[in-house]
Amino acid sequence: MSKESSLHIYNSLTRTKEIFKPLNPPFVGLYVCGPTVYSDVHLGNVRSFLTFDVVYRYLTYLGHNVRYVRNITDVGHLLDDSDTGDDKIEKRARLEKIEPMEIVQKYTNGFHNTVNQFNLLPPSIEPTATGHIIEQIEMIERIIKNGFAYEVNGSVYFDVKKYSEQHNYGELSGRKLDELLEQTRDNLEGGNEKRFFADFAIWKKASQETIMKWESPWGIGVPGWHLECSVMSTKYLGQEFDIHGGGMDLKFPHHECEIAQSVGADGTNPVKYWMHGNMLTVNGTKMSKSLGNSFLPEELISGDHPLLEKGYSPMTVRFFFLQANYKSTVDFSNDALQGAEKGLIKLMNGIETLSNLIPSEKSTIDINNIISNCNKSMDDDFNTPMTIAHLFDGLKVINSINDGKESIGASDLEKMQAHYNTFVFNILGLVSESSESQTNNVENELMDIIIELRKKSKENKDWSTADLIRDELGKLNISIKDSKDKSTWSYEE
RNA sequence: GGUUUCGUGGCCGAGUGGCUAGGCUCUGGUUUGCAAAACCAGCUACAGCGGUUCGAAUCCGCUCGAAACCUCCA
Numbered sequence: 001m002s003k004e005s006s007l008h009i010y011n012s013l014t015r016t017k018e019i020f021k022p023l024n025p026p027f028v029g030l031y032v033c034g035p036t037v038y039s040d041v042h043l044g045n046v047r048s049f050l051t052f053d054v055v056y057r058y059l060t061y062l063g064h065n066v067r068y069v070r071n072i073t074d075v076g077h078l079l080d081d082s083d084t085g086d087d088k089i090e091k092r093a094r095l096e097k098i099e100p101m102e103i104v105q106k107y108t109n110g111f112h113n114t115v116n117q118f119n120l121l122p123p124s125i126e127p128t129a130t131g132h133i134i135e136q137i138e139m140i141e142r143i144i145k146n147g148f149a150y151e152v153n154g155s156v157y158f159d160v161k162k163y164s165e166q167h168n169y170g171e172l173s174g175r176k177l178d179e180l181l182e183q184t185r186d187n188l189e190g191g192n193e194k195r196f197f198a199d200f201a202i203w204k205k206a207s208q209e210t211i212m213k214w215e216s217p218w219g220i221g222v223p224g225w226h227l228e229c230s231v232m233s234t235k236y237l238g239q240e241f242d243i244h245g246g247g248m249d250l251k252f253p254h255h256e257c258e259i260a261q262s263v264g265a266d267g268t269n270p271v272k273y274w275m276h277g278n279m280l281t282v283n284g285t286k287m288s289k290s291l292g293n294s295f296l297p298e299e300l301i302s303g304d305h306p307l308l309e310k311g312y313s314p315m316t317v318r319f320f321f322l323q324a325n326y327k328s329t330v331d332f333s334n335d336a337l338q339g340a341e342k343g344l345i346k347l348m349n350g351i352e353t354l355s356n357l358i359p360s361e362k363s364t365i366d367i368n369n370i371i372s373n374c375n376k377s378m379d380d381d382f383n384t385p386m387t388i389a390h391l392f393d394g395l396k397v398i399n400s401i402n403d404g405k406e407s408i409g410a411s412d413l414e415k416m417q418a419h420y421n422t423f424v425f426n427i428l429g430l431v432s433e434s435s436e437s438q439t440n441n442v443e444n445e446l447m448d449i450i451i452e453l454r455k456k457s458k459e460n461k462d463w464s465t466a467d468l469i470r471d472e473l474g475k476l477n478i479s480i481k482d483s484k485d486k487s488t489w490s491y492e493e
Numbered sequence: 494g495g496u497u498u499c500g501u502g503g504c505c506g507a508g509u510g511g512c513u514a515g516g517c518u519c520u521g522g523u524u525u526g527c528a529a530a531a532c533c534a535g536c537u538a539c540a541g542c543g544g545u546u547c548g549a550a551u552c553c554g555c556u557c558g559a560a561a562c563c564u565c566c567a
Contacts, residue, residue: 048567247567339517
């Protein structure tokens with residue numbers, strides 16, 4: 001069913017690159033931690049979702065039947081585990097004086113808009129935490145039954161100490177419990193319901209004011225944040241599934257707790273391959289809401305932000321992110337963005353050139369190398385920067401064919417065009433930003449007339465008229481490029 | 494303090510024991526009525542100090558520096 005592939009994935013759990021073998025071919029389960037919808041997603045969030053968008057796209061390209069689950073956290077994201085723990089969404093609702101569900105709807109819509117702008121494919125299933133309260137309660141019951149959780153005063157905590165007697169709590173993040181203890185001594189002070197400092201809430205008793213709350217065997221309350229991912233991933237992908245992704249910052253405690261919960265409830269380690277995307281930094285520090293250095297997509301596009309010299313299109317940003325490895329931090333800078341902007345234009349121009357190439361009798365160049373190089377680099381843990389480098393290598397060939405220095409046969413040309421379409425548009429998910437506006441027929445025909453007129457004046461060596469036309473079009477952001485026998489036009493920024 | 498990771502040229506960023514990354518910028522050239530685009534060539538590199546090796550930017554050790562996580566965060 002799936003193509004011959006030697007896809008390797010860096011598994012955060014084993015800290016090595018492993019060959020990817022689906023548990024139940026041709027199906028592949030991919031779960032990605034989605035946003036907590038209590039405020040706008042910023043660019044750092046986008047990078048993470050983009051990483052897994054490309055993973056999803058490439059797995060699909062390889063012929064796998066991928067079920068991609070990305071959740072929406074709409075409840076249970078407690079500010080902390082203290083007894084006065086507050087829910088992020090409720091806090092926001094109180095601030096904005098509206099219903100929690102209104103907050104959820106507002107920022108879920110915002111999230112979807114953003115994600116569309118960056119051309120991220122929608123997941124197969126986008127479950128919400130509030131839609132799976134029953135399953136969460138059932139999971140808590142299983143954990144309690146197995147002796148890995150205890151109830152105190154209407155709340156339920158995961159018993160990390162008990163768990164670590166039989167299992168390895170910290171296997172994902174590399175943390176050791178006794179070391180953790182030394183560092184968190186301060187947190188043990190005060191009246192805490194937990195038996196052990198590392199225990200975490202899986203059910204939290206609701207206070208009087210809490211709006212979103214549910215009945216449970218332990219009274220009225222809300223589920224713990226880590227629980228929803230454990231429940232929803234295994235509900236839709238099975239007790240063991242292939243890939244779990246998320247940002248590096250979720251590795252501990254969130255993902256560590258997910259493992260503990262699943263093992264605690266069902267005795268199975270749910271995830272075969274853990275993937276963690278790295279952070280977006282600004283001037284060397286992580287972009288985050290709390291630090292106030294985050295961009296909203298609108299600010300990015302308009303350039304209306306103190307840290308931005310100008311606006312950048314979503315595709316420029318997408319391309320910029322793809323030019324770095326997902327496992328590395330990327331530093332956001334204007335110089336880098338401008339570099340990406342020009343690089344993307346070059347790539348898109350090259351594809352335009354490719355689509356207009358005229359085939360020759362036979363090829364003087366080897367197409368297969370370019371194609372297999374792209375596959376190889378994607379197979380190497382989704383190495384998009386390398387893939388892009390190979391695409392640029394191919395561009396040189398395309399341009400020299402266009403210049404008449406090399407030639408390409410009809411079947412090779414077809415292959416090459418298919419290859420660029422597949423890799424650039426389907427796998428990397430880039431979109432030609434000018435093409436949409438160029439589908440207007442009247443516009444195209446008008447431009448044909450103008451270009452024809454200009455051609456006439458050029459033939460008459462009436463340079464001033466030819467230049468006038470070019471300059472005036474330039475004012476409308478239309479640029480004219482002359483080659484030997486014809487002129488082409490396109491919109492520019 | 495602990496865990497994880499990293500330090501590559503003007504900028505961004507791959508790579509990995511011996512073979513050109515790539516993009517952007519800059520310089521020179523080709524092409525062009527001019528421009529743009531394209532093409533060719535050039536320019537600055539692997540934090541520092543030791544070690545292993547025939548050979549290291551790539552492995553090991555130390556030093557210096559940076560980041561994330563250890564509290565909510567993609």
